[in-house]
Amino acid sequence: EVQLVESGGGLVQPGGSLRVSCAASGFTFSTYAMAWVRQAPGKGLEWVSGVTGSGGRTRYAESVKGRFTVSRDNSKSTLHLQMNSLRAEDTAIYYCAKGIGDGKFVESDYWGQGTLVTVSS
């Protein structure tokens, strides 16, 4: 059974940093693209970042480029999102999502339960 479990969310001050992680199980992690998608309270979905199975290719939304870094540890089946210089508008539930194949950032067939990141003083 495929499982994605996010962790690391919480309250952080503007300008601060936070790393959220996603522990994956039930599939061969290294052969699938992974993505981070966020949803601000009461708002729609916003794609944040994606990474290919090997970790060799990454993509970022313009709103987080230069501040967020996605990485993966295939030996531990874990996905990370390092978030720096956080802003109030980064407040959202952060979901990790598994692509249906390598390089597939749009089509995500499994999602975690999400972890809430709140940026506030």
Added chain:
Amino acid sequence: QSVLTQPPSVSAAPGQKVTISCSGSSSNIGNNYVSWYQQFPGTAPKLLIYENDNRPSGIPDRFSGSKSGTSATLGITGLQTGDEADYYCGTWDSSLTVVVFGGGTKLTVL
């Protein structure tokens, strides 16, 4: 302001059919596959349709997808009260080189 345009809401009676549109441009829908997601309040999105018109295993054939030019459509037949949810379209944007989503459509089954 989302790159892809969806109607904020649609409604129909139980048993009826509803369609949800998703409008984009040549840099996104026009040249890339479209996916559709269903999301109930407080839960993660669920993949309904991928690559324009394909259903993952377990998704009933009441749900269908199509694409024409720079627009895509999600169709739901035999509406049930359990279909009340938010629906999102998504695709790759070749100019922005990111995934873009529509603003979402709230389906009400009257």
